[in-house]
Each structure stands twice: as structure tokens, then as C-alpha cells.
Amino acid sequence: MRTSKDENKNKTVLITGASNGFGMEFAKIFAKDGYNLILVARSTERLRKLGYFLQDEHQLEHVCIITADLTRPQAPREVYEEVKNSGLEVDILINNAGAGIHGLFAETDLDREKAIIQLNINTPVELTKLFLQDMKRRKSGKILNLASVVSFMPSPLMAIYGATKAFILSFSEALSNELKDTGITVTALCPGASNTMFFRRAGAAHTRAANGSLSEPAEVAKDGYDALMHGETRTISGLKNKLQATSANIMPDMALAANMRHLMEEEEDEQPAEENR
Ligand SMILES: NC(=O)c1ccc[n+]([C@@H]2O[C@H](COP(=O)([O-])OP(=O)(O)OC[C@H]3O[C@@H](n4cnc5c(N)ncnc54)[C@H](OP(=O)(O)O)[C@@H]3O)[C@@H](O)[C@H]2O)c1
Numbered sequence: 001m002r003t004s005k006d007e008n009k010n011k012t013v014l015i016t017g018a019s020n021g022f023g024m025e026f027a028k029i030f031a032k033d034g035y036n037l038i039l040v041a042r043s044t045e046r047l048r049k050l051g052y053f054l055q056d057e058h059q060l061e062h063v064c065i066i067t068a069d070l071t072r073p074q075a076p077r078e079v080y081e082e083v084k085n086s087g088l089e090v091d092i093l094i095n096n097a098g099a100g101i102h103g104l105f106a107e108t109d110l111d112r113e114k115a116i117i118q119l120n121i122n123t124p125v126e127l128t129k130l131f132l133q134d135m136k137r138r139k140s141g142k143i144l145n146l147a148s149v150v151s152f153m154p155s156p157l158m159a160i161y162g163a164t165k166a167f168i169l170s171f172s173e174a175l176s177n178e179l180k181d182t183g184i185t186v187t188a189l190c191p192g193a194s195n196t197m198f199f200r201r202a203g204a205a206h207t208r209a210a211n212g213s214l215s216e217p218a219e220v221a222k223d224g225y226d227a228l229m230h231g232e233t234r235t236i237s238g239l240k241n242k243l244q245a246t247s248a249n250i251m252p253d254m255a256l257a258a259n260m261r262h263l264m265e266e267e268e269d270e271q272p273a274e275e276n277r
Contacts (some may be wrong), residue, residue: 003036007147009061014038016070016084017097019046021196025221026094027054036062038088040079041097042069051147060068062088070097072117090140092228093131095124095168100161102204102264115158120164124172132184139183144228145172147188151243152248153256157264158204161186169234176233185231189224191215192241209263213240 003011006204013030017023019041028035031054039047044067051063064086068075082088101112124145135141148162155162172188179186193199198211198218208221220237227235236242248256 008034011091013038013092015093016040019043023096024107031058038064040066070123080130095145100202141184143186156261188234190236191220206266
């Protein structure tokens with residue numbers, strides 16, 4: 001249920017990965033609705049600029065910036081301690097920070113993959129564990145986890161990333177069931193390919209997926225926000241992505257994998273006409 005701006009001024013949302021993409025859009029939506037913000041990422045200056053701007057624009061009481069590299073195993077505990085020291089209570093937790101790596105698993109960098117597993121799985125799990133204890137005490141809270149349309153299918157050329165997102169969907173849906181009737185809701189947001197830094201950072205900027213029709217991050221964040229406020233267990237953002245996720249119920253996994261591989265391959269270079277002659 002959506003609450004008024006006046007009610008929200010005593011509420012706080014923590015958003016990981018708020019310096020860019022969906023996370024930044026979430027920060028804008030929550031600020032507009034009057035929530036206090038705790039913004040977490042590595043890019044301190046970007047977070048500061050965004051935080052000060054939103055605080056000024058929406059007259060927010062508290063904006064707290066936490067610089068953290070969430071691939072570090074100690075980071076979730078440190079973030080939690082910093083929030084405790086600030087005196088703020090987290091009413092809404094948005095586990096958004098995440099990253100991928102493109103390439104054949106036999107050839108990709110294992111250390112980077114271990115960091116991605118830490119960032120995409122261990123960090124949201126630990127942040128959820130820590131903040132959930134406080135939510136349970138207060139008998140209220142909302143958690144949103146960033147899954148993906150790839151949570152529903154194997155992802156060749158992004159095998160580790162796809163598997164982390166399958167974990168997040170399964171984890172979120174199980175928690176949502178466990179927390180039924182407790183006043184706490186858990187929502188998984190499943191976007192499709194979107195116009196953020198994600199593909200560039202994953203080394204996948206030249207893939208078909210990155211050059212196809214992309215969702216706009218502001219619209220994805222709005223879908224996530226609405227689902228979170230209604231306590232939905234999961235939402236797939238965008239019609240095309242809903243269809244893609246539905247196809248996972250009827251197509252064999254190997255056909256889904258072949259389709260995903262096609263999308264994750266680089267678009268073949270178009271040769272100029274003269275060179276073809
Ligand atoms: N874009 C898509 O097509 C798509 C589709 C489905 C799901 N998703 C998921 O959506 C979420 C947000 O991605 P996005 O598309 O908005 O990507 P993005 O534009 O690359 O933003 C990623 C955010 O995560 C933060 N981040 C990355 N590594 C971090 C680290 N080690 N420690 C702390 N923060 C870190 C980044 O901040 P700093 O660099 O400042 O640390 C940035 O704010 C991810 O979980 C992603 O898997 C994306």
C-alpha cells in the first residue's frame with residue numbers, strides 16, 4: 001500500500017548500487033515520495049551529488065551516503081554497523097547492486113566471477129539477514145531484490161550471472177512465503193535488458209541483447225516500486241520480458257539456452273557494400 005509523503009518522512013530506504021542505473025532511479029522515486037535515503041555504492045562523489053540534490057529538491061530530513069565495495073565479504077556487516085551508528089532504522093531494503101561478466105566460462109576470469117557471486121548473492125543474502133532481524137522486531141518492513149528475466153533460463157556466455165539471478169529469484173520467493181502474515185514482504189524484480197551501464201561493465205556491449213530494444217531504467221524502477229508497495233512476490237518488468245519469462249514454462253531448457261546464447265553473442269559486423277563485392 002502506497003503511503004503519503006507526510007507519513008514517509010519518518011521512513012528510511014537503503015538502496016545498494018544507487019550511483020547508477022536502476023538504483024539511481026529508485027533513489028529518485030523514494031525521494032519524491034518523501035523517504036529518507038541511505039545510498040550505498042563505491043562511487044562516493046556520484047552518491048553525494050545525487051543525495052544532496054534529492055535532499056534539497058524534496059526537503060528530506062536524512063540522506064546518508066555509505067561508500068562500500070560490496071564484493072568484500074566484510075562489507076554487508078560494515079554497512080549494517082554504519083546504519084546502526086547513524087541511528088536510522090531501515091524500513092525498506094533494496095538489494096540492487098549487481099554485475100555480470102560476459103564470455104565462455106572456460107575462458108573468463110575466476111577471481112572476477114567469485115567477486116560477482118559475492119556481490120550478487122552473498123551480499124544481498126547477508127544484508128537481508130541483518131536487516132530482517134530488525135524488521136521482525138518491528139513487525140514491519142519491505143525488501144526488494146533485483147533478479148532478472150534470466151532468472152528463468154540458462155544463460156550461456158553469462159553462465160555465472162544467470163545462475164546468481166536464478167538464486168535471487170528462488171531465495172526471494174521462498175522468503176516471501178516464510179514471511180507471510182508477519183508484516184514483512186519480499187519482492188523480486190525481474191527486468192530484461194535495460195539501458196544502464198550493466199552491459200558495458202560486463203564486457204557485453206556488442207551483444208545482440210545489448211543492441212536490441214532496451215527497457216528504460218526509470219520505468220523498470222517504477223514497476224519495482226509499485227510491486228514492492230503492493231507486497232507482490234515477484235514482478236517482471238515490461239511486456240516483452242513477461243512473454244520471454246512465460247516461454248520458460250513451455251520451452252525445453254536446451255532451446256531456451258540456445259536462444260539466450262544467440263542473444264548474448266556479438267552481432268556480426270556488417271561489411272560495407274564495396275568490400276563485399
Ligand atoms: N541492466 C540490465 O539489463 C539488467 C537486467 C536485469 C537485472 N539487472 C540487475 O539490476 C541491478 C542494477 O544493475 P544496473 O543495470 O542498474 O547496472 P549499472 O548501471 O551497472 O549499476 C550497477 C550499480 O551497482 C553498483 N555496484 C557495482 N559493483 C559494486 C560493488 N562492487 N560494490 C558496490 N556497488 C557496486 C554500481 O555502483 P558503483 O560502480 O559506484 O559501485 C552501480 O550503482 C543489478 O543487480 C543487475 O544485475 C540489470
